Amino acid sequence: MNRLKYKQKFSIIAVLITFLIGGLLTPITIWLIDQRTVASEAEEGLALVEDLSELIYHLQRERGYVQLYAVDEAGFDLYINEQEQVMELTGKIEREHLPAIQSFGSEDLWVSIREGTRNVTHTENQELSDARGTKEEYNALIQQVLSLTQLTIQESLVAFDRSQDIAIVVDDLINGMLIRAEHIGQIRALGTLFNGQDSISDEDKLDMRVRAEEVSHFQYHMVFENTPEFSNFLDENRTLQGYYTRYEEQREDLSSLINRVIEGEPYASPVDYFEEITPAVDTHFYVLQEGADYLQEEIASRYQTLIISQNLIIGFVTAYLILLLYLFWGFFQSILNSVQTLSDSSRKVAWGDFDVEVNLDTKDEMSEVGEAFNHMIKEVNSTIQANRLSIERTKRHQESILKLSTSGFWGEGYLNDSLDEIAESVTYAVKVDRTSIWLDRQEGLVLSAAYDREDFFPTEGWVAKKWKLKAMYEWSQDGLFFTVSDLDEFRRDHPYIAAYFRHQKVESALLTVIRSKAEVIGIIAFEYRSKGRSWHKDELAYAQSISQLISTVLERHELKQKEQEIRHMAYFDGLTGLPNRQHFQMLLNEQMVFVDEVEMALAVLYIDLDMFKHVNDTWGHSAGDRLLVMVGERLKDGVDSRVVISRFGGDEFTMMSSPIKDREDVSILANRIHSLFQKPFHLEGHDVFISCSIGISIYPNNGSSTEDLIKNADMAMYEAKAQGRNVFAFYTEKLYSNMLNRIEMEAELRKAIEEEQLVLYYQPQFSLNDGKLVGFEALVRWPHDRLGVVSPGEFIPLAEETGLIIALGNQVIRMAAAQQRQWLDEGYRIVPVSVNVSVMQLVHENIIGTLEDALEDFDLKSYYLGIEVTESISAEHLFTIRETLQTIQAKGIVVSIDDFGTGHSSLSYLKNFPVDYLKIDQTFINGIGSGNKDEAIVRSVISMAEGLKMQVIAEGVENRNQENWLRQFPEIQVQGYYYDRPRASEHCVTWIKLAGQQ
Numbered sequence: 001m002n003r004l005k006y007k008q009k010f011s012i013i014a015v016l017i018t019f020l021i022g023g024l025l026t027p028i029t030i031w032l033i034d035q036r037t038v039a040s041e042a043e044e045g046l047a048l049v050e051d052l053s054e055l056i057y058h059l060q061r062e063r064g065y066v067q068l069y070a071v072d073e074a075g076f077d078l079y080i081n082e083q084e085q086v087m088e089l090t091g092k093i094e095r096e097h098l099p100a101i102q103s104f105g106s107e108d109l110w111v112s113i114r115e116g117t118r119n120v121t122h123t124e125n126q127e128l129s130d131a132r133g134t135k136e137e138y139n140a141l142i143q144q145v146l147s148l149t150q151l152t153i154q155e156s157l158v159a160f161d162r163s164q165d166i167a168i169v170v171d172d173l174i175n176g177m178l179i180r181a182e183h184i185g186q187i188r189a190l191g192t193l194f195n196g197q198d199s200i201s202d203e204d205k206l207d208m209r210v211r212a213e214e215v216s217h218f219q220y221h222m223v224f225e226n227t228p229e230f231s232n233f234l235d236e237n238r239t240l241q242g243y244y245t246r247y248e249e250q251r252e253d254l255s256s257l258i259n260r261v262i263e264g265e266p267y268a269s270p271v272d273y274f275e276e277i278t279p280a281v282d283t284h285f286y287v288l289q290e291g292a293d294y295l296q297e298e299i300a301s302r303y304q305t306l307i308i309s310q311n312l313i314i315g316f317v318t319a320y321l322i323l324l325l326y327l328f329w330g331f332f333q334s335i336l337n338s339v340q341t342l343s344d345s346s347r348k349v350a351w352g353d354f355d356v357e358v359n360l361d362t363k364d365e366m367s368e369v370g371e372a373f374n375h376m377i378k379e380v381n382s383t384i385q386a387n388r389l390s391i392e393r394t395k396r397h398q399e400s401i402l403k404l405s406t407s408g409f410w411g412e413g414y415l416n417d418s419l420d421e422i423a424e425s426v427t428y429a430v431k432v433d434r435t436s437i438w439l440d441r442q443e444g445l446v447l448s449a450a451y452d453r454e455d456f457f458p459t460e461g462w463v464a465k466k467w468k469l470k471a472m473y474e475w476s477q478d479g480l481f482f483t484v485s486d487l488d489e490f491r492r493d494h495p496y497i498a499a500y501f502r503h504q505k506v507e508s509a510l511l512t513v514i515r516s517k518a519e520v521i522g523i524i525a526f527e528y529r530s531k532g533r534s535w536h537k538d539e540l541a542y543a544q545s546i547s548q549l550i551s552t553v554l555e556r557h558e559l560k561q562k563e564q565e566i567r568h569m570a571y572f573d574g575l576t577g578l579p580n581r582q583h584f585q586m587l588l589n590e591q592m593v594f595v596d597e598v599e600m601a602l603a604v605l606y607i608d609l610d611m612f613k614h615v616n617d618t619w620g621h622s623a624g625d626r627l628l629v630m631v632g633e634r635l636k637d638g639v640d641s642r643v644v645i646s647r648f649g650g651d652e653f654t655m656m657s658s659p660i661k662d663r664e665d666v667s668i669l670a671n672r673i674h675s676l677f678q679k680p681f682h683l684e685g686h687d688v689f690i691s692c693s694i695g696i697s698i699y700p701n702n703g704s705s706t707e708d709l710i711k712n713a714d715m716a717m718y719e720a721k722a723q724g725r726n727v728f729a730f731y732t733e734k735l736y737s738n739m740l741n742r743i744e745m746e747a748e749l750r751k752a753i754e755e756e757q758l759v760l761y762y763q764p765q766f767s768l769n770d771g772k773l774v775g776f777e778a779l780v781r782w783p784h785d786r787l788g789v790v791s792p793g794e795f796i797p798l799a800e801e802t803g804l805i806i807a808l809g810n811q812v813i814r815m816a817a818a819q820q821r822q823w824l825d826e827g828y829r830i831v832p833v834s835v836n837v838s839v840m841q842l843v844h845e846n847i848i849g850t851l852e853d854a855l856e857d858f859d860l861k862s863y864y865l866g867i868e869v870t871e872s873i874s875a876e877h878l879f880t881i882r883e884t885l886q887t888i889q890a891k892g893i894v895v896s897i898d899d900f901g902t903g904h905s906s907l908s909y910l911k912n913f914p915v916d917y918l919k920i921d922q923t924f925i926n927g928i929g930s931g932n933k934d935e936a937i938v939r940s941v942i943s944m945a946e947g948l949k950m951q952v953i954a955e956g957v958e959n960r961n962q963e964n965w966l967r968q969f970p971e972i973q974v975q976g977y978y979y980d981r982p983r984a985s986e987h988c989v990t991w992i993k994l995a996g997q998q
Helices: 007-071 073-102 105-120 131-157 164-195 201-217 228-236 238-262 271-350 366-405 415-430 467-477 488-493 495-503 537-573 581-598 611-619 619-636 661-677 706-722 733-756 794-804 806-827 841-842 848-855 871-875 878-890 907-912 934-947 961-966 985-997
Strands: 434-441 446-450 481-484 508-516 520-529 599-611 644-649 652-661 681-683 684-687 690-698 726-730 758-768 773-784 788-792 833-836 866-872 894-900 917-920 952-953 973-975
Touching: 007 073, 007 131, 007 164, 007 271, 073 131, 073 271, 105 131, 131 164, 164 201, 164 271, 201 238, 238 271, 271 366, 366 415, 366 537, 415 434, 415 446, 415 520, 415 537, 446 520, 495 878, 508 537, 508 599, 520 537, 537 581, 581 599, 581 644, 581 652, 599 661, 599 706, 599 917, 611 619, 619 644, 619 652, 619 661, 619 681, 644 773, 652 661, 661 690, 661 726, 684 733, 690 706, 706 726, 706 733, 733 773, 733 794, 733 806, 758 806, 758 985, 773 794, 773 806, 773 985, 794 806, 806 833, 806 841, 806 848, 806 985, 833 894, 841 866, 841 878, 848 866, 848 878, 878 894, 917 934, 934 952
Parallel strands: 690 726, 773 833, 833 866, 866 894, 894 917, 917 952, 952 973
Antiparallel strands: 434 446, 434 520, 481 508, 508 520, 599 652, 599 690, 644 652, 681 684, 758 773, 758 973, 773 788
16 A cells, blocks of 8 residues: 555545445446336336227227118218228327337237228228128227237236226226227127118027126126225226216116117117217226326326435435545545645746745644755756846747748838838847848938837938948948947947937947848847947847848848749730739639639620720721720729739730629629720720620639630620620520531531532512513522531621631622523523622722623623622721722622611711612511501602612512502512522523513
């Protein structure tokens, strides 16, 4: 035991006592747990008995209704209702009590009962062939439920309490009542069947008499009935006594009713008999339920008693343990107090508290130990105090250097902030009144940073010319430190710095040289407002470290400036100052990672300035650059600062909005961008209005990489331009599919033009006055191996976008001229053929040469070849187009305006253009005869054409009503499906022949 410490000894004693108490309490605790388990099982068993008794009750009623149904169809609905009750109760027992049934070892019996309830089920269409046999099935099923009930009672309730009152309830009021109820229930079912028959056989009468005798001699089913104990039990339970008394009375009435059935006395109906005998059955279950309620109260009372007993034992043990701990604690304190005091004092010393003094209130040997301890602490304290100040200074210096070395200011190259932070940190680390940093600049020695513990002092204005600091520069070349203890003496050699010290009331100072690359670049001064300040070696070393740190800050600042310049050139646009393409892609990639983490989305907007080329063409590229700068500034100032804006190249900008919730967020941003372009840009003394088209792609829906998102946004931007510009469009998979189709179609169209695969169809034009053929419109078609014949509406826009329209248009002109020559060579009298031309052809200078070459090569008069241009072209390139058309018309070639009325040109354009024919668009012709405004429009166009000395061709005439209405203008010409659809050249010969005969 001498090897153990006091704590260990006391712990062993406490454990032994605890084991002793535990050994005494364990049997009691086990008994309490067993009793609670018995009570819990009794409660579960009673609940199962109640549900099983309810199942017996409804099975008995179902059996009776089956017998009633055998003699009276009115019993079927009652039977179905009881059948539903039985199925519901079966499911309830299955859900709530199956574990208990399994624990009683009665699972097979329950499975048989469950299957039995399903086997006795009947439907409305099912005839009841054997009512007596069905009754026997129910009898057997109910007997199984009774067996399960009795087994449950035996396994749970009997083991709970064998007192006399409990025995009465269990044996007589629950078990006995269930058996009696089944006997009466069988009588009810059998009597219901007999009462609906014309006569009762002797065998059936004997069966009823036997059952009647059983009702009269129920005593053999009971254990305590007719005993004094049973009477006393009923007297103590008035409610139960009332049910039992009514049960006795109804049993006597039941005997009388059975005898009437046996004697064959008439009864109102089987239903009335069933309802008359039912109260006698129900009374048994009332008595059973009252007994169950009584037993439930007994179980709950027993359970509560066990809980109280358990709590009393726990309270006793707890109180005993608290008392035991209290006694042990007092004994422990009386022995170990001295040892603990010495231990605590030693710990305080270890923590640096050398003012501790041990005072042991004892008269034994421990008091001598305490005195020796106090003497030792005094000696140690005197030694440590000598080094404490030095340690504190060194610690402050190290913390200051560490803090400054990890500062974000100088790490990022912020020079002024870094110097201010160094000055402040040094002031408190060295415990001086003021610190100043002077740097060598071109203009002289400049006060670049200062920190004063008492007051703020501005650094501006303190600049010393280098010639005034000759002595100081000489000193700085010779040494690292310079101390000032006598300001008057210092003033003689360094008047400017002395003036500064005098202004700041500095009496003592430590000056340290700042060097970079072996050159003196400045001085740091530690300033003190009292005379005679001595400087320790650790302070000198610290001053040198700070000098090196400042040198590093200056070098890093210079390097950072160069890095920022290089970075800015690499990541920002040199014209607008916005992020460039590379920077935007980098930011977009970073933001894609972020939105993946937060499970949100982002949007990329591709912005292209509409008609920007006109600005360059009008005012020059310098003006265009200034416009781009203004656009960039307006975009940057006009949208949320969280939106990333980039100049992607040329007149294209990109934006990234992140995160976004849905497309509505992006639509709001796009509308905001369009609103920024509603105000003019002031350029070269003019107000210049310009719009933009915007394409939008959404991550992650429209791409998984930056390239895909930008490419898809660009694709959507072209869709916006295709919609008329100054709108925005979202990327869709259809756009991608269309782009692929467009690329494929462009290649195939280029090949078709090169290999001259295109063909011309011709639609005839007639004079409405005499019906003569007056001309053809040549319509180009593209026979495609895969797509069939492609109409011009599908490939002409593609040709215009890709520039193929020039080659295609030239080929069409020559094909039409060649066909005219072929018809002439075949001896036909030909009529004029007009071909459609694009605005790009009219702007292109070669169209005139193409027409001249075609007429010359195929030896045609100019009258036999005409051109048709759409009305919308007149709004752009006004002067060029007008001059081109004038030249064409001057050569005798007929000029027609196609689709008139659907474009956006003004009438002044029409007045100035050289036009021979106006072709009224078929959308107005289709409205003829419908009573709308189309007739008035057609009439006005014809009248206007007459005034302008132009011929009129009505396009799209498709029925006789339209022709009849147009006959009021006999001077016009007509064209449409009503006369003939566009056909290949060989099919047009018929019309040419007729024209020759006319």
